[in-house]
Amino acid sequence: MKNLTILFVSLFLSISIFAQNEGKIINLNGQWDFDQTTDAFPPQKFTRKCPVPGLIHLAEPKIEAYDKLFKRPGQVLADEAYDYRKLQYEPRYSWYKKVVNIPAEMKSSEAMISILKSQFVTQVYINGKDVGQSISCYTPIDLKITNALKFGAENEILIRVGERIWLPAKAAGSTDKEKVNYIPGIWDDVYLSFSGKQKIQKNLILPSVKNKNVTVKILVRSFYPQQVMYGDPMTDKVKAEIIIKEKVTGKEIAKGFIEGETTRDNETQLSAEIPLKFFEQWSPENPFLYQAEIMLFDGEKLSDKVVGNFGMRDFERRGKFFYLNNEKFYLRGSNITLHRFFEDPDCQALPWDRDWVKKMLVDDPKAIDWNAMRICVGLVPDFWYDLANEHGMLFQNEWMYWQNHGWDEQIRTEFTDWVWSDGNHPSIVIWDAINENVNSYIGNTLIPELQKLDPTRIWDAGYMQEGDLTSVDPMDEPHLYRAGWNVMKQENPGAWLIKNPYRLGKMDDWEPGHLKYLEASATQLVNEYGWNWLWRDGQPAKLTKNIYDHILGENATPEQRREMQAYWLACETEWIRGERTMAGVLAFCHLTNNYGYTGDWYINNIKDLEPGISLKWLKHAFAPANVFIDLADQRYFPNGNYAPGEQLVFNLAGVNDLKEKTTGTVTVKLVGANGKTITQQQRKIEIPAYQRVNIPAFFNLPQQTGGYLILSEFVIDGSNEINKSRRYVKVGEVGKNAFWEVEP
Numbered sequence: 001m002k003n004l005t006i007l008f009v010s011l012f013l014s015i016s017i018f019a020q021n022e023g024k025i026i027n028l029n030g031q032w033d034f035d036q037t038t039d040a041f042p043p044q045k046f047t048r049k050c051p052v053p054g055l056i057h058l059a060e061p062k063i064e065a066y067d068k069l070f071k072r073p074g075q076v077l078a079d080e081a082y083d084y085r086k087l088q089y090e091p092r093y094s095w096y097k098k099v100v101n102i103p104a105e106m107k108s109s110e111a112m113i114s115i116l117k118s119q120f121v122t123q124v125y126i127n128g129k130d131v132g133q134s135i136s137c138y139t140p141i142d143l144k145i146t147n148a149l150k151f152g153a154e155n156e157i158l159i160r161v162g163e164r165i166w167l168p169a170k171a172a173g174s175t176d177k178e179k180v181n182y183i184p185g186i187w188d189d190v191y192l193s194f195s196g197k198q199k200i201q202k203n204l205i206l207p208s209v210k211n212k213n214v215t216v217k218i219l220v221r222s223f224y225p226q227q228v229m230y231g232d233p234m235t236d237k238v239k240a241e242i243i244i245k246e247k248v249t250g251k252e253i254a255k256g257f258i259e260g261e262t263t264r265d266n267e268t269q270l271s272a273e274i275p276l277k278f279f280e281q282w283s284p285e286n287p288f289l290y291q292a293e294i295m296l297f298d299g300e301k302l303s304d305k306v307v308g309n310f311g312m313r314d315f316e317r318r319g320k321f322f323y324l325n326n327e328k329f330y331l332r333g334s335n336i337t338l339h340r341f342f343e344d345p346d347c348q349a350l351p352w353d354r355d356w357v358k359k360m361l362v363d364d365p366k367a368i369d370w371n372a373m374r375i376c377v378g379l380v381p382d383f384w385y386d387l388a389n390e391h392g393m394l395f396q397n398e399w400m401y402w403q404n405h406g407w408d409e410q411i412r413t414e415f416t417d418w419v420w421s422d423g424n425h426p427s428i429v430i431w432d433a434i435n436e437n438v439n440s441y442i443g444n445t446l447i448p449e450l451q452k453l454d455p456t457r458i459w460d461a462g463y464m465q466e467g468d469l470t471s472v473d474p475m476d477e478p479h480l481y482r483a484g485w486n487v488m489k490q491e492n493p494g495a496w497l498i499k500n501p502y503r504l505g506k507m508d509d510w511e512p513g514h515l516k517y518l519e520a521s522a523t524q525l526v527n528e529y530g531w532n533w534l535w536r537d538g539q540p541a542k543l544t545k546n547i548y549d550h551i552l553g554e555n556a557t558p559e560q561r562r563e564m565q566a567y568w569l570a571c572e573t574e575w576i577r578g579e580r581t582m583a584g585v586l587a588f589c590h591l592t593n594n595y596g597y598t599g600d601w602y603i604n605n606i607k608d609l610e611p612g613i614s615l616k617w618l619k620h621a622f623a624p625a626n627v628f629i630d631l632a633d634q635r636y637f638p639n640g641n642y643a644p645g646e647q648l649v650f651n652l653a654g655v656n657d658l659k660e661k662t663t664g665t666v667t668v669k670l671v672g673a674n675g676k677t678i679t680q681q682q683r684k685i686e687i688p689a690y691q692r693v694n695i696p697a698f699f700n701l702p703q704q705t706g707g708y709l710i711l712s713e714f715v716i717d718g719s720n721e722i723n724k725s726r727r728y729v730k731v732g733e734v735g736k737n738a739f740w741e742v743e744p
Helices: 354-367 382-392 408-422 440-453 493-499 512-519 546-553 556-579 613-621
Strands: 024-027 030-037 048-052 093-102 111-116 122-126 129-134 141-142 155-162 192-193 198-208 213-222 235-246 252-263 267-275 290-298 301-310 313-319 322-324 331-336 373-376 393-399 427-433 459-462 525-528 582-593 623-632 647-656 662-671 677-687 692-702 706-716 723-731
Touching: 111 122, 122 141, 155 706, 192 198, 198 235, 198 290, 198 408, 198 525, 213 235, 213 252, 235 267, 267 459, 313 427, 313 459, 322 525, 322 582, 331 354, 354 382, 354 582, 373 582, 382 393, 408 427, 408 440, 440 459, 493 546, 546 556, 556 613, 556 647, 556 723, 613 623, 613 723, 623 662, 623 677, 623 706, 623 723, 647 662, 662 692, 677 692
Parallel strands: 198 301, 331 373, 331 582, 373 393, 393 427, 427 459, 525 582
Antiparallel strands: 024 192, 030 048, 030 093, 093 155, 111 141, 111 192, 122 129, 122 155, 198 213, 213 267, 235 252, 235 290, 252 267, 290 301, 313 322, 623 647, 647 692, 662 677, 662 706, 706 723
């Protein structure tokens, strides 16, 4: 729940309620009656059920457009983008209905309905009365419903949801040109909340490890009527008591107070700083959480109560690097494009399955030494952030903004709600406003405003850099795609690659267009690379068919494509990590639509989260400390060959993300196509903290022509784990070569 800890006691209709009124919740999650209409009037009869949270594809019996929304193509057709206005189905209004009993003892309370996320254009009716509409798709919809309720009786809640094509131009909901269908639905929690005349509408708990305090901001909604007659009050005094506790033990560690005046029938922001003498810092290794229990008093009477979870952590940039709790911190991880996954035929209800999400979002990434994710082109349900808070995963949290969409004032409204709504999550360390685009209003007007609301995080303004921003550019997001887009557009990819060689695997090999990232003063977070996507069955994605067909041939097997992808992706990861001025490396993509323009690295049915070979090799490429081979690939890309008997001299690049030096033993081997080691070298090495060291190596190549594998194996002192790197080379001018496929 957004900034709330909610305790549920089961009642009828799977609805939950507290015994008292102020700050109490009725949970409306569960099965709702559901149906669709072609016009804006409700159905005369509801013939389906649909879960909340979820999307309309989960309705049973299935909606009429289901098969058009979820197609499984028989073959891949190369394509680069889609216009969402080209609908493949007839748009309809989707209607949700639920009946709930509101106890008579609630009659003295004020009531609101909260829909944490719903898309697109949401209209709410209570007992036939229109209580409000919202065009927000990614932030909470909060509507006052007191006057529409029947206390001590059953109440009908009716919610109408529209289609993306009907979203007004002013809405801050952009488009993603690598999506085809935008599926409507109520996709996060829904509940009723009760309070006195003063309600804590939102709360923001901002930690400072450096200053040893927390700043608590509350947005108070007054339900007292505005001044009507001369002499009627315009404001009222309120007081809030804040108790800081350890989340697990309940141990109280601090207390603070807020006093102020609220404007009647309006929202008023109040704040206070609370010093903390002793506390645990939150980090991926120690995700220690606290709770702020906030009680709002209207005079002497308790009017509302909420509980917000937070973590004590500082995240900032200093020069070219990120710092977490005053220590340099390299981000390692990937991207999640949930809104693309929504249109995957195998998606079903998986995004709301807590166990599945935890394995995909936390367990699998941590197993391969990832500590961060970019939530890409669209936000996620609130419990995803809760899981990251609890288990220690950092997020770059990106709004659905790729193509330009939205009016300035509406963007301000929704972005401000976004910060209030998600700002308590310690897992979110970067607000990402824009993907691969620029917007002067957002970058130069809105972001500076929002930094005053939340000064504890960094803002990323997409492709806006030093020359585009009127203030300091804190960070850039290089998308280091090599041999991808350009090859895709070529009629003769082979000729283009000869003219524009890609020295895959060669450290420090930077294209002229990418040199600006090395020279920039802003922190550089590489959050996209790897133009080599596959679908989970091993077919190329829409954007990569040309490159796979060129290198491997149209009749290549899924195993051949997966092996090439794993090698290519690992080499690019090593190349970027070898440039120590890059503050983070987030590969693209960990979860997406299986039949789309890109792909992820799971195989077969996504519900099983079966890792493909690429994920297994990424464990080596993302090892916090490892030794990489500094040689250009000669197996897949036309980078020449070596002469028989030639002495091959090259470097090994030792890379260390850790705050302490790493010592260990590196073994580098030359392996023939039959898997036999021809020669090897071994030596002890030391890699200083946060640094890279170059380690010279050489082999006398064999006289026999053919394909060879160079394999490095690094074992850190005190560990049995072997971290690997590999490169393929050719000896002699020969055609197709066999190469030894070493297991990850």
